Amino acid sequence: MVKIGSIELGDFPLLLAPMEDVSDPPFRAVCKENGADLMYTEFISSEGLIRDAAKSVQKLDIFEYERPIGIQLFGSDIETMGECTRIATRANPDLIDINYGCPVKNVACRGAGAALLQDIPKMVLMTKAVVDATHLPVTVKTRLGWDESTKNIMDVAERLQDIGIQALTVHGRTRVQMYKGEADWTLIGRVKENPRIKIPIFGNGDIDSPEKALEYKNRYGVDGVMIGRASIGYPWIFNEIKHFVKTGQHLPAPTVTDRIAACRKHLDFSIQWKGDRLGIFEMRRHYANYFKGLPDFKQFRMRFVVADTYDELLAILHEVSETYEELMYNG
Template identity: 75%
Template sequence: MVKIANIALGEFPLLLAPMEDVSDPPFRKVCKANGADLMYTEFISSEGLIRDAAKSVQKLDIFDYERPIGIQIFGSDIESMREAAIVSAQAGPDLIDINYGCPVKNVACKGAGAALLRDIPKMVKMTEEIVKATDLPVTVKTRLGWDEDTKYIVETAERLQDIGIKALSIHGRTRVQMYKGEADWSLIAEVKNNPRMHIPIFGNGDIDSPQKALEYRNKYGVDGIMIGRASIGYPWIFNEIKHYMKTGEVLPGPTLEERVEVCRQHFTHSLEWKGDKLGIFEMRRHYTNYFRGLPHFKPLRMKLVQSEDIQEIYDTLDEIAQTMSYEEVER
């Protein structure tokens, strides 16, 4: 049984990665329904939280059906991060997660996210202050290092564990790599197999099929896997991995009707959480992913992304289910 502090996650948990503009409550709801064991909010700016910025505060919304769930925060100032952890804890999550892995320029160039990989002492000090500031378990998500010459993750993991984090998720790339090239899990395995380490170690990067999930579990020995991009438009991946690990059987992919139904649920949750206008707008980024591989989908996609009428969007989804033939393609 894998545990983060006293939070039981099962024998081999599958985690939904925190993804900006993706891992909101509507998306998390469909992922939870399809087998995600632990989820995180989108990353939240510490400065936004302590300034009470509306967009940041809204990201604190969590619901009981999502549990266990962590709130993830990022920032460059230690005191701001400490205060943000206190604010986040008041929202009632099961844990607080710190983002030391985001590689995008508008985060890293401000000294947050993966930028902390260039200043490990500051990363450790920041983490220590957050651990002291809350009674909740604190976890960390990070990368192997800033670049090929700074892959200090084995030592960094020890130092973070020593000051009290309860789990560590590692993306198998450096910041310089961004999302290019193949993720290197060998250093993730080195962290996991370090006899000094006793907290759960979760691997992240390139897991896009049940077969690869099982291969990487067996090869690298991690305690669980965090899945990000492969779940976008395909929340079924969590249950597919679980089924394959349990039985060795590859489940058939979702039918077109199942894709339409989950997309419809996602849209409904989006309207409920964000309101009509924003719910319609922010759902537009998901349609292509739900119906990837669908022949002649472009005209219907245009209807979905251009419509501002809720019933018309539902009707278009019905039209997809009724009139289109879906040819299953490899993800």
Template identity: 75%
Template sequence: MAKIGNIDLGDFPLLLAPMEDVSDPPFRAVCKEGGADLMYTEFISSEGLIRDAAKSRQKLDIFEYERPIGIQLFGGDIGNMVESAKIATEVNPDLIDINYGCPVKAVACRGAGAALLQDIPKMVKMTEEIVKCTHLPVTVKTRLGWDDNTKNILEVAERLQDIGIKALTVHGRTRVQMYKGSADWTLIGKIKENPRMHIPIFGNGDIDSPQKAVEYKNRYGVDGIMIGRAAIGYPWIFNEIKHYLKHGVRPSPPEISERVRAARKHLEFSIQWKGDRLGIFEMRKHYTNYFRGIPEFKPFRIRLVEANSFEEVITILDEVTGHYSNVLLSA
């Protein structure tokens, strides 16, 4: 049974990764319905919160049906991270997560995210101060190391556990790898084998099917799996993994009507949360993913990304339902 503090996540929880410009409340709504057990906000800049930047503040929006949910923070200054953790605590999430894994230059070159993998004492000190400043469980998401010569995650895991974190998620790549190549879960498995470790260890990276999720669960012994890119446009992956775990077979893929229903729910929430113009505009990047693999879908996709009103999008989605009503989809 995986537990983070007093949060009971069940036998093998499936987590939705915090993804910038993706893991907002509308996206989380469809993933929660799709079976995600624990979700996180997009990562939030500690400096943005302290400056009261509107975009950072909006990312603090959480809803009761999302629980359990964590707020993820990033930053390179210990004082700012502590203050931002206090601000995040006030909106009453279920936990605070610290991002020590983001590899992008805009983050790492400012001494935040994966950059802390180059300064483990600072990472430990920052984490310790955040643990002290909040009554909420604190968790960490990170990578194997900065590069192939500094895969120090075994040491990092012990030191972070020793100063009070309640769970650790590890992405099976280094910062230098970014998202290229294959994720290596070998060291994640070694963390689980360490008799000193007693907090939940979640693996992340390249899980894109129920079969792979179960294979990695059995091979590496992780307490749960975090899924990111594979859930974009396919929130059903969580329940498909659960079905495969229970029955040993992958369920049939969602029909067109179900894909349309999910896209519509996502759109409605997007408009509700962001307003008409921005809500419609930011949904455009999701249509390709919701209908990936559908034969000859390009004409509909073009119309969807050019539509400027809710009514226009709904009309097109209704046409999609009718046009593909008799098409059998494969997983």
């Protein structure tokens, strides 16, 4: 049984990665329904939370059915990170996660996210400030290092464990790699094998199939895997991996009806949580992913991204249902 503090996550938990502009409550709802064991909010700026910025505060919204859930924070100032941890703790998540992995320029160039990989003593002090500011378990997500010449994850893992973090997720790339190339899990496996490491180690990067999840579980010995981009438009990946790990068999692929139902649930919650205008607008990035692989879908995709009322969207979903169910039936 893998545990973070007193949170029991099963034998091989599957974590939903915190993804900016993706991992909001509507998206998390469909992932939870389809087998995600532990989820995180989108990362929240400590400075934004201190300023009471509306977007940052809204990201604190969590719902009972999502548990266990972590609030992920990032920032460049130690004192501010401690204060925003106290604010996040009042939102009553199950844990607090610190982002030391985000590679994007407007985060890293402000001294936050993966930038801390260039200043391990500051990372250690910041992590201690967060641990001291909450009664909740604190976890960390980071990368192998800043670049090829500074892959310092072994040192980072030991030092962060020593000051009290209770789990570590490692993305198998450096900051300089961004999301390019193939993730290297070799060092993740070495962190897990380190006899000094007692906390759960989760691997992240390129897990996009049940076969790969099982292969990496066996090869690198990680306690669980975190899935990000492969879950966008395909929340079924969590249950597919669980079933394959347990039985060696594949679940049937989601039908067109399954895809429409998940998309509809996501859309409904998006509107409920964000309001009609924003809820409809922000769903536009998801339609192509929900219906990926369907032949000649471009005409529908174009209509989805210009539709601006709920009734229009329902009508398009109905057409998709009729078009592709008939196609599958005749096929």
